[in-house]
Amino acid sequence: MGKGGGCMPSRNKFPISESAERPVNQAEATGSEAEGFKKLRIFIVFYSMYGHIEKLARRMKKGVDGIEGVEGVLYKVPETLSPDVLEQMKVPQKGDEIPVISVDELVEADGFLFGFPTRYGCMAAQMKAFFDSTGKLWNEQKLAGLPAGFFVSTGTQGGGQETTAWTAITQLAHHGMLYVPIGYTFGAGMFRMDSIRGGSPYGAGTFSGDGSREPSEQELALAEHQGKFMAVTVKRLAPPLNATCSRF
Numbered sequence: 276m277g278k279g280g281g282c283m284p285s286r287n288k289f290p291i292s293e294s295a296e297r298p299v300n301q302a303e304a305t306g307s308e309a310e311g312f313k314k315l316r317i318f319i320v321f322y323s324m325y326g327h328i329e330k331l332a333r334r335m336k337k338g339v340d341g342i343e344g345v346e347g348v349l350y351k352v353p354e355t356l357s358p359d360v361l362e363q364m365k366v367p368q369k370g371d372e373i374p375v376i377s378v379d380e381l382v383e384a385d386g387f388l389f390g391f392p393t394r395y396g397c398m399a400a401q402m403k404a405f406f407d408s409t410g411k412l413w414n415e416q417k418l419a420g421l422p423a424g425f426f427v428s429t430g431t432q433g434g435g436q437e438t439t440a441w442t443a444i445t446q447l448a449h450h451g452m453l454y455v456p457i458g459y460t461f462g463a464g465m466f467r468m469d470s471i472r473g474g475s476p477y478g479a480g481t482f483s484g485d486g487s488r489e490p491s492e493q494e495l496a497l498a499e500h501q502g503k504f505m506a507v508t509v510k511r512l513a514p515p516l517n518a519t520c521s522r523f
Contacts, residue, residue: 315344315345315386315510315513316386317339317384317387317509319332319336320390321351321389322351322401322405323351323390324366324399325367331390331480331481331490331495331498335388335426338499338500338501338503338506339503341499341502342506347506348384350380378411378412382418385421386455386509386512387423387424388424388501389423389425389443390426390427391427391439396435396439397439413449416450419451420452423452423453424478424505426479428473428480429480430485436475436480440456440478441477455504456478472491472493473497479497479501
């Protein structure tokens with residue numbers, strides 16, 4: 276905290292139980308199920324124009340997958356710009372490895388991590404357009420009670436690492452979703468001042484600069500931590516395996 280009193284947050288990392296973690300099998304298929312047991316699924320839904328957010332998303336999935344009984348599923352939101360405009364902006368072409376999500380698929384998730392670059396301190400229009408298309412789910416409150424977090428990319432240190440996530444909370448509020456920030460659970464890594472680092476108590480983040488800067492290892496580590504943190508949170512909120520009641 277700043278001057279004027281109050282306590283400094285602990286520099287100790289959030290105690291993620293070692294028993295909850297498991298070795299990550301990189302060849303494991305997304306959406307897989309063990310015999311008679313369905314894993315909890317966290318949808319990592321993102322928009323990435325130049326690849327910075329995608330790099331965070333992939334590392335975040337590693338964190339989610341490292342928690343027993345939970346898996347991360349990567350999805351992109353639809354592009355809204357025309358191919359001609361994207362070409363003029365020198366946006367690299369994207370492969371088909373990560374599918375584009377539909378609104379109807381959102382109800383299959385047990386939790387969410389939404390990632391997007393900033394546009395003047397708010398989420399990119401592509402992500403906003405996707406949220407704007409979820410009116411039917413909002414009308415029926417299909418996503419109410421589900422936990423969700425954010426991760427972002429900005430061009431500069433004052434470009435919206437906090438406000439981009441903060442202004443996105445309204446989307447969750449109207450859906451009745453539960454916002455899960457990471458706070459200072461990353462421990463000492465949140466306090467380092469010896470290098471430039473994106474991210475904040477609101478969620479993981481990176482600085483893209485003019486587009487040439489890549490996410491640092493510290494920024495990627497924070498993204499992985501957020502994945503683990505959300506996975507543990509989703510497990511805590513999940514109903515018992517033998518429960519038959521609906522969320523509401």
